[in-house]
Amino acid sequence: MDEISVAEFRTDVFDKEYITLNGTREGIVVGGRHLLDRLPRAFEGVDQIGVIGWGPQASAQSQNLRDSLAGSDVRVVVGLRAGSASAGAARAAGFTEQDGTLGEMFEVIAGSDMVLLLISDAAQAALHEQIFAALRTGATLGLSHGFLLGYLDQQGARFPEGIDVIAVCPKGMGASVRALYLQGAETNGAGINASFAVEQDVTGRATDRALGWSVGLGAPYTFRTTLRSEYLSDLTGERAILLGGVHGIVESLYRRFREQGMGETDAYRHSVDCVTGPISRTVSRDGLIGLYQRLDDAGREIFARAYAAAYPVGLELTHEIYDEVRSGNEIRSVILAGERLARFPMGRIDRASMWRAGEVARRDRDDEQLPLDPFTAGVFCGVMMGQIDTFIEYGHPYSEIANESVIEATDSLNPYMHARGVAFMVDNCSTTARLGSRKWAPRFDYLLTQTAYPSADDTNTQWDTTLVKAFEQHPIHEVLRECARLRPSVDIFVA
Structure with missing residues (x-):
């Protein structure tokens, strides 16, 4: 496993705190609704966040981010495969083709500055070449699980060089990510803990974007890991x-x-x-x-x-x-x-x-x-x-x-x-x-x-x-x- 310095990450947007766990100092970011007004700074350079998929995590994360970014210039768009049976559920949650917040997945990927790839692990493996080809140069690819990295390692492949690759991994079910976010409107800090990782940072903004993503989901605190460490421990x-x-x-x-x-x-x-x-x-x-x-x-x-x-x-x-x-x-x-x-x-x-x-x-x-x-x-x-x-x-x-x-x-x-x-x-x-x-x-x-x-x-x-x-x-x-x-x-x- 690659060694990481969990204490040392830099954020220009959020306040980093330290906790000492068995003699080791680790950096964390404590979340809360009072931080939502910092999200536009965290997502500087991002006009559109594309959330790909409508499984438990994708449906929860797209709604949480949309609500957290309400009133900002950052738009959250859901991308689904053509003819997806999930389109009706996405429309019922307020994402529609008419207002441009629901579209075909590869079109959404190509049109987004930040792409949260939340389709199944098998689908990520099967479609990764098409997904990588659709990404803009300088875009941020976001994952909530390190499975794709493990798969790429097996294939002797890598993420495209010209993009940021980050992860935010909630430590709970998608239904809870959404339900506790809604509860957090009355009880500040209610939410699901999350880890974050930065695998590639070509823009210099990867850490703040990952932390903004986690805060926008309602995570009460966010701790650092690596993408490889995450998939080893998670699987x-x-x-x-x-x-x-x-x-x-x-x-x-x-x-x-x-x-x-x-x-x-x-x-x-x-x-x-x-x-x-x-x-x-x-x-x-x-x-x-x-x-x-x-x-x-x-x-x-x-x-x-x-x-x-x-x-x-x-x-x-x-x-x-x-x-x-x-x-x-x-x-x-x-x-x-x-x-x-x-x-x-x-x-x-x-x-x-x-x-x-x-x-x-x-x-x-x-x-x-x-x-x-x-x-x-x-x-x-x-x-x-x-x-x-x-x-x-x-x-x-x-x-x-x-x-x-x-x-x-x-x-x-x-x-x-x-x-x-x-x-x-x-x-x-x-x-x-x-x-x-x-x-x-x-x-x-x-x-x-x-x-x-x-x-x-x-x-x-x-x-x-x-x-x-x-x-x-x-x-x-x-x-x-x-x-x-x-x-x-x-x-x-x-x-």
Whole structure:
């Protein structure tokens, strides 16, 4: 991975602040509605921002930027492929051909000074040559994911030399990016955290444009990364604790509790509801160590045994996933799967008995009465810490580690899973994430069931107490406390 100095970036428009995470000073920009009047300066030289696509991120980002730039000379235009089925939804959101804010994607690309390419990863890979050819010299190409860089690396190709290449990557679902932006009209600072990266800066304005983009989306704070670091951590994270890992965890725990004699509803509440409810809410506010400290002595003993059994699984599998992403295998897998999907479309997972039980359990659920099961907490935290330590080993900045491993899970994705079920998330996220979850969740399920749980249940074997001591003393706890200072005062809004 390329090393980055996360502290040192220069902005002439926004106020840079510093946070110290495990002894490393990192620069951030704190957002808010009071900064929207600075956006015209940030976008100096930009008359038109083209947002390409109308998926969850594209629809949210185009509307947020349009609203943030209202009254300025910068126009936001949505670009869609000819005959797109999404055109009606874009018109319903106020983008129309009549006023020039909706058009054919390549015409919009050619007519824009800043192009936010928010179509699917597979489409970016398939169309990148045409897209690059349509870009103006001196234009800014914006991405919300580093997948395209990984694909270009595989092809031995590069971004065109005459353009800026930047990224702003919200750490949450597109629906939340939009819903929290709207909530921010009354609660300044409500929003989804974002990372930013500058891959190429030919105009000298790339950093301010990236920060303006993030502030315009409503990000409460924006931290720096690189495009390569972002796609390594993002692709790994969504296959591990953010999606694939949590899917495998709750599937295995549900079966475990059923085998121990629990009914369907109780098993669901001790597994899925426990992770997405009290565990996530506690970690969001008080961190991982706060969750541990909330347990009584007996609960900590159970947590510790489960954690010591699950952590090696989380560490091993996250390392394997990271290697597959870094080698390019995971990107190739997504591209190849995309070529098969027309013939073999992805099925839904929400028809299995566990998820049908969840529909029943959610009907009369009382969140205040949900159990905080210490075994479930130990397993979830063990797998999460395995991802954290993998990212530390590979040199990712702590702001990225905290957001990609903990904050995005507990503040953004898990609340959606709590409202709709993990199956809903797995069936409704991006194609890349859906493929990754389906591929890796069974691996988490298998290793937890076959190795972790028997180890935790073996009372004749002394479990590794050094793992729990390392957890208690881990620097991530202070990192999360520092990040919590920047947390919006409102919880994520689930539409």
